[in-house]
Amino acid sequence: MSAPRIQISxxxxxxxxxxxxxxxxxxxxxxxxxxxxxxxxxxxxxxxSTLIRCLTLLERPTSGSVVVDGVDLSTLSEQRLRTARRAIxxxxxxxNLLDSRTIAANVAYPLEIAGVGRSERRRRAAELLDxxxxxxxxDAYPAQLSGGQRQRVGIARAxxxxxxxxxxxxxxxxxxxxxxxxxxxxxxxxxxxxGISVIVITHEMxxxxxxxxxxxxxxxxxxxxxxAVRDVVADHGSRLARELIPVPELPxxxxxxxxxxxxxxxxxxxxxxxxxxxxxxxxxQVAAGAVEQIAGRGVGRFQLDVPAAERDQVTTALRAAxxxxxxxxx
Amino acid sequence: xSWWQELISNPVIQQKFPEATLETVYMVGISGILTGLxxxxxxxxxxASSTGGLTPNRPVNAVVGFVANIIRSMPFLILMIAxxxxxxxxxxxxxxxxxxVVPLTIGAVPFYARLVETAVRxxxxxxxxxxxxxxxxxxxxxxxxxxxxxxxALVSSYTVTVIAxxxxxxxxGVIGAGGLGALAISYGYQxxxxxxxFACVVVLVVLxxxxxxxxDHLARRLDHR
Numbered sequence: 001m002s003a004p005r006i007q008i009s010x011x012x013x014x015x016x017x018x019x020x021x022x023x024x025x026x027x028x029x030x031x032x033x034x035x036x037x038x039x040x041x042x043x044x045x046x047x048x049s050t051l052i053r054c055l056t057l058l059e060r061p062t063s064g065s066v067v068v069d070g071v072d073l074s075t076l077s078e079q080r081l082r083t084a085r086r087a088i089x090x091x092x093x094x095x096n097l098l099d100s101r102t103i104a105a106n107v108a109y110p111l112e113i114a115g116v117g118r119s120e121r122r123r124r125a126a127e128l129l130d131x132x133x134x135x136x137x138x139d140a141y142p143a144q145l146s147g148g149q150r151q152r153v154g155i156a157r158a159x160x161x162x163x164x165x166x167x168x169x170x171x172x173x174x175x176x177x178x179x180x181x182x183x184x185x186x187x188x189x190x191x192x193x194x195g196i197s198v199i200v201i202t203h204e205m206x207x208x209x210x211x212x213x214x215x216x217x218x219x220x221x222x223x224x225x226x227x228a229v230r231d232v233v234a235d236h237g238s239r240l241a242r243e244l245i246p247v248p249e250l251p252x253x254x255x256x257x258x259x260x261x262x263x264x265x266x267x268x269x270x271x272x273x274x275x276x277x278x279x280x281x282x283x284x285q286v287a288a289g290a291v292e293q294i295a296g297r298g299v300g301r302f303q304l305d306v307p308a309a310e311r312d313q314v315t316t317a318l319r320a321a322x323x324x325x326x327x328x329x330x
Numbered sequence: 331x332s333w334w335q336e337l338i339s340n341p342v343i344q345q346k347f348p349e350a351t352l353e354t355v356y357m358v359g360i361s362g363i364l365t366g367l368x369x370x371x372x373x374x375x376x377x378a379s380s381t382g383g384l385t386p387n388r389p390v391n392a393v394v395g396f397v398a399n400i401i402r403s404m405p406f407l408i409l410m411i412a413x414x415x416x417x418x419x420x421x422x423x424x425x426x427x428x429x430x431v432v433p434l435t436i437g438a439v440p441f442y443a444r445l446v447e448t449a450v451r452x453x454x455x456x457x458x459x460x461x462x463x464x465x466x467x468x469x470x471x472x473x474x475x476x477x478x479x480x481x482x483a484l485v486s487s488y489t490v491t492v493i494a495x496x497x498x499x500x501x502x503g504v505i506g507a508g509g510l511g512a513l514a515i516s517y518g519y520q521x522x523x524x525x526x527x528f529a530c531v532v533v534l535v536v537l538x539x540x541x542x543x544x545x546d547h548l549a550r551r552l553d554h555r
Contacts, residue, residue: 056463082465090463096456099555100478109474110464141554161464 003070004031005164005197006055011064013050013221024050026221027064032165032214037191037198039208039229041243042218048201051218052169055199056088057081069164086114089158093170095150097142103153104129104138110160128156131193132186148179155186159194166190168200172207180204184211205243209294215240230295236262236324245301247288257311258287258303258328261318265298268322273300276321280314283307303328337525342517347526351533354509357427357499358537361434362492368439369491370484372398373446374472382455384468398440406437406498410505430499430507438495445487449480482553489545493538500534510534 013025025047032038042048053059055066057073066073068087076084097106107128108121116124129135132152142150151171158166168187172180188211191198200207208215208229216226217240225232225240232240241262252258263273270291277286284306291300306314311327318325337343372394378384379391401409410433414424417432453476461475477484503511510530518527 058459058462082467085463085465088463090460092456092460094454094456096454096460098457098475098479100481100552109461112474113461113464113466113470143555 005034005036005069006030006032006199007065007067008055009065009067011051011054011066012062013047013054013059014062024221025054025061028218028221028223030216030223030226032197032199034197035191035195037188037200037211037213039212039215040199040201040218041203041205041208041215041240042224043203046218047221048203048218049169050221052090052167052201055167056085056090086110086161087164089161089163089166091151091154091158091166091168091171093173095142095154097150097153097157099142102139102141103134103145106142106153107156107160110157114161124160125156128159129153131159131190132156146179147175148182151175151179151183152186155183155190159190159196164197166196166198168198168202170202171200173202173204180206181210187211205246209244209292213295217243228295230297233292233294233299234262234264236260237326241301244294245290245292245299247290247301247303250287250303250305252305255308257306257308259306259311259314259318259325260328261302261304261323261325263300263323265300270298270300272321273302273323276318276323277302277304280304280317281310283310284314337529340523340525342513342523342526343529346513346517347529350508350510350513350530353427353507354496354499354511354534354537357430357434357502357507357509358492358495361431361438361499362495364431364435365438365442365491365495366488368435369442370446370477372439372443374450374476376443376447377450377476378472380451384458384471398443401436401440402444406433407501407504409433409437410502425506425508427508430502430509434495434498434502437498438491441494442487442491445491446480446484449483449487450476452483453479482549482555485545485549485552489542489549492541492545496534496537496541 008028008030011025011028012023015022015024028047028051040048040051050059054061057066061074064074071084071087073081073084097103098109101109104122104125108125111121111124126135126138129138132155134149134152134156137145137149142153145153172183175183184207187198190196200212202208212229214226214228215232217224225238232238233244235241237260250258284304287303287305289300289302291298304314315325376391376394376398379387379394413433413436417424417429420432421429423429457475457479458471461471466474499507499509500511500514503509504515510533514527514530517523518530
């Protein structure tokens with residue numbers, strides 16, 4: 001394993017003081033390896049936005065460190081920080097392009113701030129716009145582009161100063177499904193081509209399913225679960241596994257139990273799972289189920305509606321077939 | 331004799347009207363330029379010193395805001411008379427259009443500064459944040475983001491300010507500044523010369539229409555949203 005591109009240790013952020021203090025981040029640790037796409041998920045108020053603001057040092061952490069490419073940003077003066085921030089390219093939910101500039105000038109703006117000469121800026125902007133598939137729109141203004149195209153410009157701009165890390169703050173939350181898929185495919189392609197590390201902050205589990213290699217679940221300012229996506233989905237009953245493979249909430253009848261079964265086709269192929277389920281007898285119904293392709297393999301969850309009397313017998317049969325099962329909590 | 335021939339053969343119109351028009355244009359032009367030069371930095375200062383601005387500074391914001399409010403709350407006629415000693419100190423006289431530039435500018439600067447403040451405040455804070463993350467200095471942010479993104483609004487509110495100045499300039503005519511206002515009062519009103527009154531009104535309307543048209547055109551050209 002190479003050294004992480006980003007290493008966050010013991011990050012705390014407290015707003016206000018005394019009785020009115022609000023702890024937004026309560027000791028968050030997180031590491032992202034070079035070329036890794038890391039998802040940070042959590043509900044509103046879990047600390048995702050604060051994490052972004054502390055990562056870019058738009059807010060000073062109360063304690064803890066943010067090390068990007070070997071430099072601890074949290075210790076730098078405002079002046080040094082201006083240069084050090086170039087190691088992070090930030091992609092915003094609402095893109096935040098300058099409406100008064102053409103998209104080429106928007107992409108070139110970070111270089112202009114960095115003091116790069118005009119002809120070099122123009123060359124880089126053209127190159128970056130080609131990279132995101134907008135080479136022919138260089139002279140258009142942001143208002144003339146669609147939401148997805150604007151986000152492509154936002155990504156090109158974030159890459160302009162050749163950052164080590166691309167930080168995406170809800171990059172697709174304002175986009176429709178198809179555009180979301182295209183933008184995520186672009187992020188993945190850029191990672192493959194440039195070897196850049198990516199952090200995607202999102203509340204959409206679909207984003208994690210589609211692009212992330214590793215994932216962190218934030219809850220109440222703490223890391224509730226983290227790991228490689230393929231491991232967390234295989235972690236039967238864990239919060240991320242439930243949220244990444246969602247099945248509908250169901251009512252359970254009297255004298256019946258709901259059993260939750262999860263599988264991973266690396267161990268048990270889907271057709272074997274179905275065969276096992278079919279052999280459980282007439283009293284057992286599949287109440288809900290979902291199969292997803294995540295991190296290159298098929299993972300799934302089923303909820304079985306089972307007569308209470310047969311519960312133990314069914315559980316034993318499922319375990320014998322190599323499936324993980326628990327009684328669903330209701 | 332038609333009304334038109336009567337109008338252009340009127341000795342007041344022949345002798346005083348062109349000069350009065352020029353006086354109005356000069357008085358509004360010079361005070362307009364000064365208002366722009368002083369109002370933009372003052373508006374930026376009001377915004378930058380406010381909470382959430384680039385360099386929050388409560389005392390500066392409170393003092394500048396208070397002075398601006400005092401001046402803006404005073405009717406222009408009273409402000410002008412109150413400023414007579416100051417005008418004499420600066421220009422050496424309280425007559426002629428040159429003297430009127432002082433109260434006109436002082437009256438219009440806080441007005442425009444507030445409009446500048448509003449225009450700059452309307453620039454999406456996300457754009458400022460984006461520039462900060464890219465490593466922009468405060469000066470970068472003021473020049474490339476705040477001023478440039480607010481430019482269409484700055485031009486529109488400048489248009490409003492110049493038109494307000496035209497109105498004030500007519501009032502300044504009452505206390506000896508000359509211009510179309512003075513002509514309209516002394517000939518049109520006090521000597522019942524309707525022809526002069528009519529000519530003054532027409533020229534003022536034309537000036538307002540031209541200023542508004544130029545302002546609108548510029549604002550539209552600059553706005554790429």
